[in-house]
Amino acid sequence: MIEKRIKIVENILNANDQLALKNNKRIEDANAYSINLMASPGAGKTSFILATINALLDENVQIGVIEGDTAPVTIDSDKISAAGMPAVQVNTGGQCHLDAVMIENALDQLPLGTLNLVIVENVGNLICPAAFKIGTHSNVLISSIPEGDDKPYKYPNIYRGLDVLIINKIDLLPYLDFDMDYFRKGVEMLNPGLKTFAVSCKTNAGIEDWLSWLRMKIPQK
């Protein structure tokens, strides 16, 4: 009986991973790059996407955004639409992460053929999103200064699977006790040599460095 239940769980995971591969091929075929953007609640995911959109406005880059929320709210997707880019809101119905099925459905709602970049804003959470592939090219995490310098030590799994780390809200450093060396040591232990950008979406500090990396990834159409 126990053995049977374990088998069912394995099948679910495999189905998700297979569908993630399919999502990835679909984005590849459309000649677009894609990012799975993860963070705690309030770390600045939407602000970071808006800073990226605004900085690339004059560069003929079309960015589609998939907004994951646990409730039927369009606060974030409204902001993306107002910035002039197509956005799809996915309500997970209380689930703590997006999965490959949700992304498959969201991709149907985006003008994929016209896009150079797809950014998926995952549900605000440092645990569940790390366990589910959705089919994007890279995993990007935003850690924000007010969350404290011990997060890599407490949530190691999400740091292990990252391609890029964004340290956000560096404008608040003067007002907080954040030991950057301790933080970076924790990250280095889990993910040696991880590409990291320290930014402030409020002052735009560091955003240009992030864009230099991003521009190299975005295919031209």
Place this chain on the structure above:
Amino acid sequence: MIEKRIKIVENILNANDQLALKNNKRIEDANAYSINLMASPGAGKTSFILATINALLDENVQIGVIEGDTAPVTIDSDKISAAGMPAVQVNTGGQCHLDAVMIENALDQLPLGTLNLVIVENVGNLICPAAFKIGTHSNVLISSIPEGDDKPYKYPNIYRGLDVLIINKIDLLPYLDFDMDYFRKGVEMLNPGLKTFAVSCKTNAGIEDWLSWLRMKIPQK
């Protein structure tokens, strides 16, 4: 087949709730009060517990703390021990919340008979902890100012089940765009008349108001 799997899930939920009731009776029998403290990562759960411990040091209140983490780290429980109170660290093994079984095991490790108050620091997460009863008397959420004023709108479930809300890091209000009226309106919609304390664990502002409430709940021994 589908019907059978649904039944299994129902049984698991019921077992948790039954065990939560058992945990609650055990704490009641020991003549202690108990709190399920929830928050996003880095909202200040441990700092808030430490502020509470330190403020009550001269009042003959014994506080036991159960620290939930998704990884085998003792950063938070070490801080509680250093403050002179008994602490138990629970590693959820990657799970995004504590459950009643974990609390049952943790209670075994605490000197329950000597305690007036048990504080459970749940895993840093605004989604999963809201769905699992653990057997405490009250649900307390810490929302921190840097997380932004839209959290009640985005994570409604956790606000609905609260007995007390702590708004932390109010010392950072001058440096952030946080609309307190918008935030409170969102909370009021979900949980009318919710007991709320605005505090700073850094400056100790508001902590005395919280203690006035807490002192009324803590049984004398």
